[in-house]
Amino acid sequence: MDALRERLRQRAVAGLTRSRRVTDGAQGAEQTVDGRRMLVFCSNDYLGLAADPRLVDAVRRGVSRYGVGSGAAHLICGHSHAHHALEEELAEFTGRERALLFSTGYMANLGVLGALLGRTDCLFEDRLNHASLLDGGLLARAPMKRYPHGDVAGLAGLLGAAEGQHKLIATDGVFSMDGDKAPLADLAAVAAEHAAMLMVDDAHGIGVLGPQGRGSVAAAGLDQTQVPILMGTLGKALGTAGAFVAGPEELIEALIQFARPYIYTTAMPAAIAEATRTSLQIAAEEEWRRERLFGLVQRFRQGARRIGLELLPSETPIQPILVGDSGVATSWAEALQRQGILLAAIRPPTVPKGGSRLRVTLSATHSPAQVEALLEVLAETAPATSA
Numbered sequence: 096m097d098a099l100r101e102r103l104r105q106r107a108v109a110g111l112t113r114s115r116r117v118t119d120g121a122q123g124a125e126q127t128v129d130g131r132r133m134l135v136f137c138s139n140d141y142l143g144l145a146a147d148p149r150l151v152d153a154v155r156r157g158v159s160r161y162g163v164g165s166g167a168a169h170l171i172c173g174h175s176h177a178h179h180a181l182e183e184e185l186a187e188f189t190g191r192e193r194a195l196l197f198s199t200g201y202m203a204n205l206g207v208l209g210a211l212l213g214r215t216d217c218l219f220e221d222r223l224n225h226a227s228l229l230d231g232g233l234l235a236r237a238p239m240k241r242y243p244h245g246d247v248a249g250l251a252g253l254l255g256a257a258e259g260q261h262k263l264i265a266t267d268g269v270f271s272m273d274g275d276k277a278p279l280a281d282l283a284a285v286a287a288e289h290a291a292m293l294m295v296d297d298a299h300g301i302g303v304l305g306p307q308g309r310g311s312v313a314a315a316g317l318d319q320t321q322v323p324i325l326m327g328t329l330g331k332a333l334g335t336a337g338a339f340v341a342g343p344e345e346l347i348e349a350l351i352q353f354a355r356p357y358i359y360t361t362a363m364p365a366a367i368a369e370a371t372r373t374s375l376q377i378a379a380e381e382e383w384r385r386e387r388l389f390g391l392v393q394r395f396r397q398g399a400r401r402i403g404l405e406l407l408p409s410e411t412p413i414q415p416i417l418v419g420d421s422g423v424a425t426s427w428a429e430a431l432q433r434q435g436i437l438l439a440a441i442r443p444p445t446v447p448k449g450g451s452r453l454r455v456t457l458s459a460t461h462s463p464a465q466v467e468a469l470l471e472v473l474a475e476t477a478p479a480t481s482a
């Protein structure tokens with residue numbers, strides 16, 4: 096415990112202690128946070144489906160048919176009709192042969208990398224990939240090479256020089272802290288050239304990008320041969336919880352047999368699968384949600400430029416404002432909170448030192464007036480160095 100106390104102290108001295116807030120009520124543009132009404136710009140509920148009444152009804156329907164718990168792992172007796180139907184619908188939605196549900200996106204990434212790679216293989220990852228892709232590589236015990244962010248030529252160099260029986264390139268489709276998109280077409284070309292498998296984690300692309308929200312990979316026009324491993328999460332734009340991997344028959348069968356985070360865990364509640372079937376249908380049909388969302392992204396970017404904020408080149412609902420110093424980012428976020436606006440200050444170790452930022456995420460539930468309110472308070476509270 097002394098050692099832990101010392102580590103905690105060091106983190107506090109560095110001003111990097113993280114803490115939780117207690118929210119109440121349904122997800123939405125406004126939420127009760129620590130007992131106070133706040134305007135929220137940090138949720139991943141991009142399409143505003145997390146509290147949609149049709150999803151709530153679907154959960155109720157699911158609970159009355161299946162009960163609450165799924166009772167066991169998928170391979171024992173936890174794999175319900177609802178799970179199975181959702182897998183078929185996700186395969187169809189993503190244009191892949193088959194799809195497999197995981198309880199979380201974090202576990203899906205551990206599962207894929209652990210099942211497909213071993214000590215004699217080689218894994219290539221973008222420097223800014225999500226923590227779960229990095230941890231998956233560690234668990235697989237495969238040698239890992241990280242290429243500079245979005246640098247396809249750099250990756251090609253590493254691939255050319257690498258040994259390893261199987262090579263796998265893993266990338267976020269949309270980078271979670273910067274909001275930019277991976278150069279998927281170029282990555283697919285380099286993967287084909289070097290006989291490497293390409294895996295895309297589309298946690299922030301599914302539901303948001305591409306025709307009918309089919310994701311970054313569909314937006315880039317890449318099929319199952321070019322991107323054989325597609326991972327998506329259900330807890331962001333789709334508004335529920337869990338994740339899936341979609342791809343060729345052999346991939347999915349191999350995951351069922353070998354992916355330990357699939358095999359040794361309880362299946363997500365069937366009612367959540369039932370609700371996700373509904374949200375998948377809504378996400379595909381209600382194009383107005385994406386139109387509204389991207390209208391808000393444009394409004395925010397124009398307004399932020401007008402008041403002189405430093406934005407990153409992101410075209411997605413993830414809109415970071417670069418601050419630099421972690422202390423400045425924290426005090427800016429606190430000033431915003433005092434004005435009733437909640438957004439996340441992202442600091443090391445999540446981003447590199449000197450890369451601290453305020454991360455704004457937009458949702459179809461925001462109104463244009465709420466985005467204007469955000470811009471107004473940002474302008475009022477901006478630290479001298481940033482405005």
Ligand SMILES: *Cc1c(COP(=O)(O)O)cnc(C)c1O
Binds near residue numbers: 200227
């Ligand atoms: C959120 C996220 C995950 C993890 O998904 P969970 O379902 O929340 O565990 C994985 N990858 C990326 C890029 C993410 O943003």
